[in-house]
Amino acid sequence: MQQRFDERNRDLLVNVNGVLRHRDEPHVSAFDSAVQGGDAVWEGLRVYDGRVFRLTEHLARLRRSARALAFAEIPADDAITAEIARTLIANSMRDGVHIRLTLTRGVKITSGMDPRLNTAGPTLIVLAEHKPPVYDSAGIRLATASVRRPSPDVLDPTIHHNNLINSILAKIEANAAGVDDALLLDGRGFVAETNATHVFAVVSGSLLTPTTRACPEGITRSVVLELADRYGVPHQVTDLSLARLYAADEVFVTGTMGELTPVLEVDGRSVGDGAPGRLTARFTGWFRELTAAEGTRVVD
Numbered sequence: 001m002q003q004r005f006d007e008r009n010r011d012l013l014v015n016v017n018g019v020l021r022h023r024d025e026p027h028v029s030a031f032d033s034a035v036q037g038g039d040a041v042w043e044g045l046r047v048y049d050g051r052v053f054r055l056t057e058h059l060a061r062l063r064r065s066a067r068a069l070a071f072a073e074i075p076a077d078d079a080i081t082a083e084i085a086r087t088l089i090a091n092s093m094r095d096g097v098h099i100r101l102t103l104t105r106g107v108k109i110t111s112g113m114d115p116r117l118n119t120a121g122p123t124l125i126v127l128a129e130h131k132p133p134v135y136d137s138a139g140i141r142l143a144t145a146s147v148r149r150p151s152p153d154v155l156d157p158t159i160h161h162n163n164l165i166n167s168i169l170a171k172i173e174a175n176a177a178g179v180d181d182a183l184l185l186d187g188r189g190f191v192a193e194t195n196a197t198h199v200f201a202v203v204s205g206s207l208l209t210p211t212t213r214a215c216p217e218g219i220t221r222s223v224v225l226e227l228a229d230r231y232g233v234p235h236q237v238t239d240l241s242l243a244r245l246y247a248a249d250e251v252f253v254t255g256t257m258g259e260l261t262p263v264l265e266v267d268g269r270s271v272g273d274g275a276p277g278r279l280t281a282r283f284t285g286w287f288r289e290l291t292a293a294e295g296t297r298v299v300d
Helices: 033-037 055-068 077-090 165-177 219-230 242-246 278-293
Strands: 013-016 019-022 040-048 097-104 118-120 123-130 140-148 181-185 191-194 198-203 206-209 235-237 250-255 259-266
Touching (some): 019 077, 219 235, 250 278
Parallel strands (some): 140 259
16 A cells, blocks of 8 residues: 555645645745654644544644643644634645644754754644545555554653654565555554554454553544444453454554555454455444534635
8 A cells, every 4th residue: 555646736735834835845944843853743634525523632632742742832723723724725625635734843943852942933734635545445454563662651652743753664664565554562562553543353243442552542543432332332442462363353443544444464364254344344334424424614
């Protein structure tokens, strides 16, 4: 699975601190904290028919992460929402859109890691692209990476930060293995998530998902758990070993960029009968019904 360039995005206007610039024009300072040390937080948003799904939850996580990193300033939710709307309108976008929302600590007076060097900030970047769900709805293959997700004593996973080297290293291994994405374990050897998504397994009719000891609390993950409650599907948040995952009847992954995607193979082992499962299909249908009915209206 490799994303392709969408010709509709050739002349995108990118919003940086309220200024809209063509994607090819310089717009982030070399002294910005995101450039200097990945010192930023981010959210992925999806737009359905002019509405951003679970915007309130995404902005709350952005704010929690920025506060954990001791950002001196954090824009108000209304201000961020207004810039999202301006960006979508400027690009004539209202559906099938993915937004990468980034908030950096800001611009430093000189290079260095010390936050006291930040004299202007924060920097808010709204990057909206025409981008349907990025995974093949027919299913993907995973392989376990050698790198591990760090535990909270190393780097707290509740901070949704921009330093994604851990995920990139795992993705490099997935590419070398010829599969779609990498499966990452925590420091104890249990499944954490993939390099980009959360993992769910169906075992004897029950839905299982790993704890968030070593991965963020995903917005789409929480929606799936809500749907399980709503429709009476037995479910459990638990430690999930590789052996248990290999023996699962169904596996699927979740995320804003890809929504819900079935997994057909893990480490060369077919999942179930090697085809998308029935419960996966049911959750996919429920999720689509939800995104068609809910969301914060940002453009008409």
